[in-house]
Amino acid sequence: MNDKIKSEQLNTDNSVNVPEEQNLENNKEEPVRHSLPSRILAIVLLLIFVGILIGYIYTIVTKSKYTFSMLFLVIIYPLIVYLILWLKKVFDRKED
Secondary structure, X not given: OHHHHHXXXXXXXXXXXXXXXXXXXXXXXXXXXXXXXXXXXHHHHHHHHHHHHHHHHHHHHOOOOOHHHHHHHHHHHHHHHHHHHHHHHHHHHHHO
């Protein structure tokens, strides 16, 4: 007990003391593996967003009347995607 107190007092850095009994290698979580359809969907959604950005830049350069419409899409599209993903998580939790 006394040795433990001395070792904690000697520890002057700001690191967190982890008990020796805890094996850190066993606590590593497995990485989440996504299915192929979800990866394809993510790539498609990302390509759509890149297309919207390119369209927005094009409307700025050409001084089109649709510049503010494209700006609206640039702002709203990620919000809608995030909202759908959030709702999916909410409804999946309720089924458990």
